[in-house]
Amino acid sequence: MHVWWLCSLAFIMLSATKKRFLAGAFQMVHHRHRMPPTSRLFSTTSDAIYQEFLWLSNEIRKQEERYYNNPQNPSISDDEYDALVRREEALSQEYPHLLLKLQKEVNLGAQTTRAGRVGTTPLTTARVKQKHRQAMLSLENVHNTTQLLAWFERIRKKLVNSQVDTVTITTEPKIDGLSLNLRYTRQSTQWELQWAATRGDGKQGIDVTHAVRRCPAIPQILDAASLPLSGDAIEIKGEVVLPQSVFEKEGIRANFSNARNAASGILLRKETSGEQEDENWATKLSFYAYDLDLGSERKLDGQEALKVLLNLGFCTPQPTISTTLSILDDQTQWNETDITNLLGYHQSLMKHREGSENASSTWQWGDYEMDGCVHKVDEALFRAVLGNSNRAPRWAVAHKFPSRVGVTKLLDVTVQVGRTGSLTPVAILEPIDLNGVSVQRATLHNFRHLQQTLGGKSIPRETSVMVRRAGEVIPQVVGIVGEVNNHEQGTISLEAPTSCPACGSIVVAEREWTGNYDRGFVLRCGGPALLCPPRAVMALSHAFSRDALDVTGLSQNRIEQLMEAGLLKVPSDLFARPEHFTETVAALKSWGPKSAQNLVTTANKIANEGVDLSRFIYSLNIRFVGVHSSTLLAGLYGKVDSFLDDIEKVGNSNENDCLTVLFEDNEATKGIGPAVINALISFGQEEELVRAARALAKSVKVHDVSSTVSTQPVSGNFADLPFAGWSVVFTGSMPDMSRTKAQEMAKSLGAKSTPGSVSKSTDLVVAGDKGGKKLEQAESLGVKVMSADDFIELWQTYNVQSAVLDGKADK
Missing domain, CATH: 3.40.50.10190 (BRCT domain)
Incomplete structure (x- = not known):
């Protein structure tokens, strides 16, 4: 009796439904991925590795030049840049003979790779530059506890010969900003800002004094009384940042990709730009000082320097912690127990960066982005003993967060079938550690994205690809690294399949929408869900879920076990069980008699007590029919037989049978839209699903709507x-x-x-x-x-x- 409203909307939507299954939907558009310019692969041959080495060297220098000269329009993210640098470092260590060859060929010597230079290569810009009195060096990086302990061991070995009993390590946040050097000169009883410059190549940087004079966070005048025993000029080094809250609220996001690039862009805008917007943004910048050069023979310990900077009116990276380590003898090494508080600090910092709800309340972090923490030897005397390398101090190290982006090899592309039948291409990767997790699989989203990212309809096996994993996000392939010029390992097809890899049913293409946003075509298995193994597991898991039949103790793994044992194919099998069901289940791995009996007891209770019609409808796993729609449908039909009869009739109807009163005229169905109607029709056309639904209705009591609980009181008040x-x-x-x-x-x-x-x-x-x-x-x-x-x-x-x-x- 309710078939009229279901059929009429189906007739209205007939043309749109047909369009979903056009063969042309399988055609994928091919675009070049922005992050590297072309798709490339390297085998393990010396020539291929060298070509990748050359590409990385050129690409990293190009990205540095873009960052320093055009920060508002970077072509890659910081994480992607770091991944390229780590790949270059790995090749440098594994193939030193190729590094030597590359250095000779490009004629840049040690500056050929990122590890051999500070900042970017000298800029060819006409802007004014300032020379730093002391070189602004980079920091060496460590990425795990093993590497950190190796750094500590180098410190210990160097100091043990200096008759040192203890050494203090100061740890502070590693602020992800733009390095800045401030020069102050003595003027009678005060110090006045003479100039401000970026780090540049470490020896000289771009003058940004004009922008810094508009920044309230940087004092223009300092009290000379606070700086005893200093020379005629002092230099203060630190990081300039745009607070994350300002970046989000002040409309700056539209002009820059992130807060770090925004800070750099604001400082490096030319004085002649004259834009009021630039003037206002400069006042929003913050500065965190971390080093003080007095310009005299007197050298301050790290903590002492931070106290002086605070007294002068500067902000410093906070919070800091100090750890004192004993140097007993030449044989006793430090271990994880000795640096427990440092590791705990790093973990708290990382949780804060990820926005974790479990972030430590012990620490009060600043309003800036961080990419790790910095461990420093605190004593100035020991710093002098340890000295510097050509690009970094030996007395400090950056303890970076686990990598969120990395480079690895693409071994294969498989197709994963989801609960709703959606086909998702998945990259099979050579294992890589990202954000503390070993990643071997990464999503490629859909086949159009796959071909855009990997550059065509096929790709050589073992192509070098960039992979990202941030927080709990599913790992994804970002793009290709290097150039494809080798097919020794064969190729991987990137073509969209025409049949379901799990059950062999035809693949259909459906246009998917999120609100008014067209997400393009999604490929799905066109066969019945319960006949497609990956879909069947998820369909059964859905049927037994809390909002459906509410069968406790049935995980997806256990459902798979029951299916493999031939005990479970459709939901009704759990309630209409064969003889010796309990004994068979008890014999399965990780089950046992108690778990098996609990499952049977739960199933019997549900079958006898029954379920609401809304829960029954929801358990059928009909696309687009969620908890709310199931309740609306239950209210419309009232009885399970009425619902199933109508669904079956619609499934067997043709267009002429559906010409009845318009669906929209029926107020009782308000809230049930076109997507739900189409899904109900599709469900009714699959005989196996209808049979399974009727079998479930026979094995479990389904309450009519009038006999179930309601949120609406009889009084209505x-x-x-x-x-x-x-x-x-x-x-x-x-x-x-x-x-x-x-x-x-x-x-x-x-x-x-x-x-x-x-x-x-x-x-x-x-x-x-x-x-x-x-x-x-x-x-x-x-x-x-x-x-x-x-x-x-x-x-x-x-x-x-x-x-x-x-x-x-x-x-």
């Missing part, structure tokens, strides 16, 4: 409900009902929310058997407690009816 606006928490087991059912009943009594934990905002705790920790928390916070029996009696008193709306968005 929400304010009169006993839990109106309350936050109600359940603890312990509820008599003869699931936790989900009890939460629905609480909402029917007016509860605003039913969270899983007790807090100060909790209004009521309903305690069943074995209440446990939540009950203790309620008593300590003074939260009212009600027994489960009193709760049920209260609900029965109010006699609430009809179906619950869970309020969850459709998938």
Whole structure:
């Protein structure tokens, strides 16, 4: 009787539906990926490695030049740049003879690679430059505890011969900004800013005094009394940054890709630009000083220098910690236990950078981006003993965060079939450590993106690719590194498949939308979900999930075990079980008699007590039919047979049978859109799915809508409900009902929310058997407690009816 509204919209959408399956949807557009200019591969041959080496050397210098001369339009991110540098360093160490050859060929000597130079190569710009009194060196990097301990061992070996008993290590955040050197000269009783310059090549940098004079964070005049025993000029080194909060709020994001590039761009804007916008942005910059050169024989220890800088009115990197290490003898090395607090500091800093909810509250970090922390020998005397290399001090090291971007080899591309049947290309990679995790697989999103990123319809195997993993984001292939000129290892096809790799069904292409945004075509397996193994596992997992049939104790791994044992193919198999089911399940790996019996007990309870019609509909795993849509459909049909009959009729109908009253005229179906209608029609056309749905309806009692719980009271007056606006928490087991059912009943009594934990905002705790920790928390916070029996009696008193709306968005 309800088939009319389903059919009419199907007729309206017929032409759009047909367009989804046009063969032309398989044609993918090929574009060159921006991050390297062309797709390239290298085998392990000497010539191929050398060509990659040459490409990396040129590419890194090009990116440095872009960063320093055009910071508002960088072509790659900082992480991508770091990945190129790490790859260059790895090749330098593994192939020193090729490094020597490269240095001779490009005629740059040690500056051929990033490791051999400070900053960028000398700029060919006409802008004024200032010479640093002391070279502004880079820092050596360590990426893990092993490398950090190796640095400490070099320190220990150098100092043990100097008759030193202890050494102090100061640790501070490594601010990701633009290095700046400030020169102040003595004028009677004060020091005045003479000039400010960037690091440049380490020996001289670009003069940015004009911009710095507009920056309130940098004092223009210093009190001479605060600087005893200094020379005629002092130099203060630090990092200039644009606070992240300012970058987000002041409209600067539209002009720069990140806060670091924004700070660089604002400082390096030419004085003649004359834009008021530039003038205002310069006032937003912050400066963090970390080094003080007095211009005299007196050298300050690290902590002493920071105190002087604070007294002069500068901000310094905070917080800092100090660690004192004992130098006992020539044989005793330091280990992880000795530097536990340093490692803890680094972990807290990293969690802060990732925005983790578990970030340590012990530290108060600044409003700037960080890419690690810096460990420094604090004593000036020991710094002099340790000295510097040609590009970095030996007494300091940058302890970088785990890499989020790296370069590795592409071994293959496979196709992964998702729960909804979507086909996703996945890159199989030579293992690489990213952000502390070993990555061997990375998504390529879809086949259009795949061909744009990898540059065609095929690619040589073992191509060098760049991979990114940030936070908990799924690893993804960013682009290709180097040039493709070798096919010794064969090729990998990048063509979109025409059949499902899991079940052999035809592949269909559907246009996907997010709101009004067209995401392009998505390839999907066109066969029945329960006949496609990857989809079947996910479909069954969905059917047994909390919002559906609510079968506890069935993970995807366990579902796979039951499927492989021939015990589970469709949801009804769990409720209409064959003989010796329990014994067979108990014999499976990691199950045992108790787990098997618990599963059977749970299944029997669900079959006997039954489920709401809305939960039954949701368990069918119909595309676009989420919790809310399932509830609306349940309210429309009322009975499971009415729903299944209508679905089956629509599936067997043709266009002429659907010419009835317009769907939009029926107010009862408000909230059920075209996507849901199409999905219902498609479901009805798959006989296997309809048969599985009917089998489930026979094996599990499905409540009519009129016999289920509702959030709407008979009186219709929400304010009169006993839990109106309350936050109600359940603890312990509820008599003869699931936790989900009890939460629905609480909402029917007016509860605003039913969270899983007790807090100060909790209004009521309903305690069943074995209440446990939540009950203790309620008593300590003074939260009212009600027994489960009193709760049920209260609900029965109010006699609430009809179906619950869970309020969850459709998938």
